[in-house]
Amino acid sequence: MNQEIERRRTFAIISHPDAGKTTLTEKFLLFGGQIQVAGAVKSNKIKKTATSDWMEIEKQRGISVSTSVMEFDYTPDGKNIEYKVNILDTPGHQDFAEDTFRTLTAVDSVIIVVDGAKGVETQTRKLMTVCRMRKTPVIIFVNKMDREGRDPFDLLDELEKELEIKVRPLSWPINQGAKFKGVYNIYEQKLDLFTPDKQRVTEKVEVEIDSEELDKRVGEQDAEKLREDLELVDGVYPEFDVETYRSAEVAPVFFGSALNNFGVQELLNCFVEIAPSPRPTKAEEREVQPEEQKFTGFIFKITANIDPNHRSCIAFCKVCSGKFQRNQPYLHVRQGKTMRFTSPTQFMAQRKSTIDEAWPGDIVGLPDTGGIFKIGDTITEGEQLHFRGLPSFSPELFKYIENDDPMKAKQLQKGIDQLMDEGVAQLFVNQFNNRKIIGTVGQLQFEVIQYRLENEYNAKCRWEPVHLYKACWISSDDEKELENFKKRKYQYMAKDKEGRDVFLADSGYVLQMAQQDFEHIQFHFTSEF
Numbered sequence: 001m002n003q004e005i006e007r008r009r010t011f012a013i014i015s016h017p018d019a020g021k022t023t024l025t026e027k028f029l030l031f032g033g034q035i036q037v038a039g040a041v042k043s044n045k046i047k048k049t050a051t052s053d054w055m056e057i058e059k060q061r062g063i064s065v066s067t068s069v070m071e072f073d074y075t076p077d078g079k080n081i082e083y084k085v086n087i088l089d090t091p092g093h094q095d096f097a098e099d100t101f102r103t104l105t106a107v108d109s110v111i112i113v114v115d116g117a118k119g120v121e122t123q124t125r126k127l128m129t130v131c132r133m134r135k136t137p138v139i140i141f142v143n144k145m146d147r148e149g150r151d152p153f154d155l156l157d158e159l160e161k162e163l164e165i166k167v168r169p170l171s172w173p174i175n176q177g178a179k180f181k182g183v184y185n186i187y188e189q190k191l192d193l194f195t196p197d198k199q200r201v202t203e204k205v206e207v208e209i210d211s212e213e214l215d216k217r218v219g220e221q222d223a224e225k226l227r228e229d230l231e232l233v234d235g236v237y238p239e240f241d242v243e244t245y246r247s248a249e250v251a252p253v254f255f256g257s258a259l260n261n262f263g264v265q266e267l268l269n270c271f272v273e274i275a276p277s278p279r280p281t282k283a284e285e286r287e288v289q290p291e292e293q294k295f296t297g298f299i300f301k302i303t304a305n306i307d308p309n310h311r312s313c314i315a316f317c318k319v320c321s322g323k324f325q326r327n328q329p330y331l332h333v334r335q336g337k338t339m340r341f342t343s344p345t346q347f348m349a350q351r352k353s354t355i356d357e358a359w360p361g362d363i364v365g366l367p368d369t370g371g372i373f374k375i376g377d378t379i380t381e382g383e384q385l386h387f388r389g390l391p392s393f394s395p396e397l398f399k400y401i402e403n404d405d406p407m408k409a410k411q412l413q414k415g416i417d418q419l420m421d422e423g424v425a426q427l428f429v430n431q432f433n434n435r436k437i438i439g440t441v442g443q444l445q446f447e448v449i450q451y452r453l454e455n456e457y458n459a460k461c462r463w464e465p466v467h468l469y470k471a472c473w474i475s476s477d478d479e480k481e482l483e484n485f486k487k488r489k490y491q492y493m494a495k496d497k498e499g500r501d502v503f504l505a506d507s508g509y510v511l512q513m514a515q516q517d518f519e520h521i522q523f524h525f526t527s528e529f
């Protein structure tokens with residue numbers, strides 16, 4: 001078992017839209033031998049949308065709505081260990097950021113792609129906040145070095161400041177844009193010369209940094225500049241130490257061009273070597289070690305209608321410890337029921353196949369024919385264990401949801417319940433007027449909800465505006481003040497799906513005043529505090 005755990009690398013690639021996440025993922029799959037030609041991932045995306053109905057939305061807008069898992073075995077040249085790489089894909093569109101947040105709870109590390117010309121963008125900043133909260137080790141890939149970008153030192157400063165993490169370059173670009181010549185691989189002390197080629201891997205040259213060969217290869221001027229830069233790098237940044245990376249204190253940085261397949265294999269090789277294998281998982285009761293003999297896992301994602309012919313869902317379960325086996329009796333802790341899974345699946349892009357066993361770090365797809373699973377559910381061999389809830393974040397947009405077909409009230413209720421269990425959006429019930437408020441990260445989620453309620457639950461909903469700024473979970477050691485607050489603000493108090501108290505502030509000013517007037521109350525912007 002230890003060998004199986006040791007060789008697993010479960011991670012997500014995250015970025016602001018358009019930085020190159022899809023392109024990088026595709027190049028990784030190319031190295032993993034999972035696809036033969038570049039472009040296959042994108043064309044897969046299109047095929048998927050063409051065969052599944054509600055994802056019509058996705059097709060129309062050219063975005064990827066749901067998370068899928070891609071896995072492959074990979075042995076770096078000259079090494080005799082075969083790594084099992086599990087990439088958890090995340091939706092590219094920022095309206096579905098909540099989905100990405102949750103996926104981050106199932107990974108052991110993360111690769112962040114940053115556009116070299118644009119630097120750190122909003123979405124990257126938000127995602128990094130989640131990584132920091134969870135102390136997830138991060139590697140940064142600065143992409144699009146074939147374009148005119150910014151000075152690498154300035155970029156590194158920006159990464160440090162904006163992402164609030166120390167950085168350590170492990171490769172260094174020689175020029176950029178039209179004059180981009182290559183990358184010096186600091187980690188392996190090799191020079192990779194740039195031969196723009198979208199389909200094939202570039203050749204490496206081993207060149208000593210002080211050799212004349214370097215001058216010959218890149219020209220005297222650039223060779224001199226590279227030597228100066230590297231000296232500065234060594235002067236400014238502490239030597240790379242795997243432990244500081246694994247404890248999420250330092251983020252190694254690579255430069256390259258995903259589109260030109262440049263710097264990608266260097267990144268992948270270093271990644272599999274230094275990235276952590278499955279880490280312990282925190283449960284309410286205790287910390288679970290991956291090496292434990294008994295199987296445990298949790299649901300981090302539910303996807304509807306993967307197969308358009310059956311209206312079933314797939315619940316994605318991350319194996320936290322032990323060996324998962326097909327057809328074994330397992331305990332669904334929340335429901336207190338024993339279940340057997342006859343057709344658990346594994347994924348390869350859009351293909352899936354039935355599996356017999358899975359190890360810590362793996363993601364298993366469990367068919368759910370309706371309402372069996374909820375995001376955050378724990379499965380064990382019998383132990384009463386609750387893996388820590390996944391945090392909800394205050395939504396950005398709010399709307400009242402109203403029934404638009406009085407004959408279908410029940411269906412609507414069921415639909416809303418299940419969609420919220422899937423984590424499509426958040427539901428708050430106003431305690432004053434009992435109206436239901438749906439909170440989302442983006443406008444698109446409202447459209448998805450409406451579409452799915454109609455197509456999957458045969459229910460019609462209507463949106464009505466509600467003017468809200470933030471939803472804050474509140475807590476206090478001072479029971480009296482808390483009660484007093486709830487009384488005073490009764491029109492703005494709501495319950496979330498778990499029955500927790502939430503204050504719905506209609507403006508930043510109101511929130512600020514509330515914080516001032518009620519000193520002993522804490523206002524939280526995430527549900528985990």
Ligand code: G4P
Binds near residue numbers: 147
């Ligand atoms: P995303 O998943 O993060 O949203 O980004 P994606 O990989 O789809 O890349 C966004 C755009 O950036 C794509 O162009 C892609 O070809 C381009 N790109 C990715 N890596 C590089 C790179 O290293 N250099 C340059 N110059 N461009 C890069 P597009 O025109 O939007 O799509 P496509 O028609 O090329 O597929």
